[in-house]
Amino acid sequence: MSLDDARLLQRNAQIPVWRQIETDLTVEIRSGLIAPGEKLPSEHEFSQRYGVNRHTVRVALARLARNGLVVAVQGKGVFVSGTGPVEYRLNKDAKWSEVEKQFAASPGGRLIAVSECPATRRIAEHLRIDEGAPLLVTETLRVASAGIATYSYHFFEKARFAGLDTAFERLSSFTEALAEYGVTDFTRASTWIDCRIPRPREADALDIPVETPVLVMMYVDQDRDGRPIFFSHSVIPTTRMVLRVDTA
Amino acid sequence: MSLDDARLLQRNAQIPVWRQIETDLTVEIRSGLIAPGEKLPSEHEFSQRYGVNRHTVRVALARLARNGLVVAVQGKGVFVSGTGPVEYRLNKDAKWSEVEKQFAASPGGRLIAVSECPATRRIAEHLRIDEGAPLLVTETLRVASAGIATYSYHFFEKARFAGLDTAFERLSSFTEALAEYGVTDFTRASTWIDCRIPRPREADALDIPVETPVLVMMYVDQDRDGRPIFFSHSVIPTTRMVLRVDTA
DNA sequence: ACGTATTTGTTCGTATGTATC
DNA sequence: GGATACATACGAACAAATACG
Numbered sequence: 278m279s280l281d282d283a284r285l286l287q288r289n290a291q292i293p294v295w296r297q298i299e300t301d302l303t304v305e306i307r308s309g310l311i312a313p314g315e316k317l318p319s320e321h322e323f324s325q326r327y328g329v330n331r332h333t334v335r336v337a338l339a340r341l342a343r344n345g346l347v348v349a350v351q352g353k354g355v356f357v358s359g360t361g362p363v364e365y366r367l368n369k370d371a372k373w374s375e376v377e378k379q380f381a382a383s384p385g386g387r388l389i390a391v392s393e394c395p396a397t398r399r400i401a402e403h404l405r406i407d408e409g410a411p412l413l414v415t416e417t418l419r420v421a422s423a424g425i426a427t428y429s430y431h432f433f434e435k436a437r438f439a440g441l442d443t444a445f446e447r448l449s450s451f452t453e454a455l456a457e458y459g460v461t462d463f464t465r466a467s468t469w470i471d472c473r474i475p476r477p478r479e480a481d482a483l484d485i486p487v488e489t490p491v492l493v494m495m496y497v498d499q500d501r502d503g504r505p506i507f508f509s510h511s512v513i514p515t516t517r518m519v520l521r522v523d524t525a
Numbered sequence: 526m527s528l529d530d531a532r533l534l535q536r537n538a539q540i541p542v543w544r545q546i547e548t549d550l551t552v553e554i555r556s557g558l559i560a561p562g563e564k565l566p567s568e569h570e571f572s573q574r575y576g577v578n579r580h581t582v583r584v585a586l587a588r589l590a591r592n593g594l595v596v597a598v599q600g601k602g603v604f605v606s607g608t609g610p611v612e613y614r615l616n617k618d619a620k621w622s623e624v625e626k627q628f629a630a631s632p633g634g635r636l637i638a639v640s641e642c643p644a645t646r647r648i649a650e651h652l653r654i655d656e657g658a659p660l661l662v663t664e665t666l667r668v669a670s671a672g673i674a675t676y677s678y679h680f681f682e683k684a685r686f687a688g689l690d691t692a693f694e695r696l697s698s699f700t701e702a703l704a705e706y707g708v709t710d711f712t713r714a715s716t717w718i719d720c721r722i723p724r725p726r727e728a729d730a731l732d733i734p735v736e737t738p739v740l741v742m743m744y745v746d747q748d749r750d751g752r753p754i755f756f757s758h759s760v761i762p763t764t765r766m767v768l769r770v771d772t773a
Numbered sequence: 774a775c776g777t778a779t780t781t782g783t784t785c786g787t788a789t790g791t792a793t794c
Numbered sequence: 795g796g797a798t799a800c801a802t803a804c805g806a807a808c809a810a811a812t813a814c815g
Contacts, residue, residue, distance in 0.1 A: 297724070297725060300721065300722050300723075300724055301724060303721060304721065304724065307719055307721065308719070308741070308743060308758060309645070309647035309648075309743075310645050310647070310648070311645070312645065312646050312647060362719075364717070367770050367772060368772050369772040369773070371772065397557065397558050397559070397560060398557075398560050399557035399558070399560060400557075400558075464772070465772050466771070466772065467769065467770070467771050467772075468769070468770040468771075468772070469612070469767045469768065469769050469770075470718055470740065470767060470768035470769070470770065471555055471556075471740075471763055471767050471768075472720035472738045472739070472740050472763055473548060473551055473552065473555070473738060473763070474544075474548045474738065475548075476545070476548060476549065476552065477535045477540065477545060487539065487540050490720045490721060490722065490738030491720070492718065492719075492720050492740075493556075495556060495557075510556060515719055515720055515721075519717050519718060519719045520717070520718035520719075521715065521716070521717050521718070522615050522715070522716040522717075522718065522770050523714070523715050523716075524615060524616050524617040524619065524712070524713050524714065524715070524716070541801080541802060541803085542802080542803075543802080543803085567779075567780060567781085568780075568781070569779090569780075577803080577804085578803060578804045578805070579804095579805095580803070580804070580805090581802085581803060581804080583781085583782090584802090584803095586781095597780095597781065597782090598780090598781075598811085598812085599780070599781045599782060599810065599811045599812075600779075600780055600781065600810075600811030600812030600813080601779095601780070601781080601811080601812060601813085602779090602780065602781080602812095603780090603781080
């Protein structure tokens, strides 16, 4: 709204008008243009500005409320939810356990599935092993707080880390499980960031609607000597989290 | 498919089966599990594995093709597009012009819209100006190659950069336009990364379907002395691009 | 040059559920 | 409640391009 107004709306388009308003307001709120705690314009004012019926505005606002972005108070107005997004900082110490620390949460990883597959070319390059070498693949759900969670796929060289899945199941933490394999310190080397629609089972586990996009981090962690430890995909819901990169 | 198979499908769910297959294959391709140039299983084989009709598979594949992820050749098969994703590297020299250099493209920014608005609290903090101070807001589309593009919102302090929009229109580049204001060197300080569904006009300009999510970078660029120059949102389609962060 | 198998591309038809008026 | 339109999913058949012996 600060940028423009009803010109944004496409009537007779393939997208319903209420959804356009929803994404529009989502942009404003998530980007911080409207600060947490601030009051939104009234439904009546929205309907005037966008040139739509008040009911159409209400559909959009109801969805924002359902996603936890706003809270409606009868007789007062609609307010942006109090807390801003949690920042997942990308630096060489980037780990999920670092996020858990912010919430004083104990390691609470849950092992969803374990499988094996041969290393594809890309993963083999990252782990500096032979293409086709057997990999141990884990799917884990790690939750620090409501809405603060990741669904991760970890790829380990099977020959080196056989049984790591049971160690994780016992300790609920990769950091601690890896310690049993002599890996006491590891750091993040490179991270690739992508986004997509979640798979049904990911959305289920993360407890988010299947239509809301998620961030995907792909990264390699290595030990002090630069030797690769594992390759990972982490699916991150963005309703209450953002990634942050500082380039000092 | 390497991780699991038809168990992934949710029948009678709110999400169509073809979309589930689409996201599934998108994951495999974009994450590099299936390498560029590789041949996908045949439509018949997919329909067997997923337990669906061949038409259903074709809908998914058609969408992947439209997004440029795969290329179908009659009589041969469907192949993952030859080139891997372009990496937009996040470091202190992160600029769109750096991406353009990779394609030997001349600056080709197009000014979509210009507006003004008062600085919200968050923007005021980033630019270290007073809340409510007038801002110059530009919307630009910058294309380096097919699918390699950004739709950006730039927020400038109006008092300092009045007329910058016309300078950009003339020079097609912020780097060059800012030089006329005595800003010869600027670097990236912090970046926040989020993702969402694009606005209709963003999807139009970037030539992507309205349902495919986009990455959003929010960042502050500053001059050599650490003085903020501008705040920006950049919308990045991810069919052919990923962000990359190196944490050395 | 020919026949065959494989694979994508296209066109019918049928059924079902959902949204809309 | 009824009528309509649309999206989803399945089935069968055929056309066209490719590969191979």
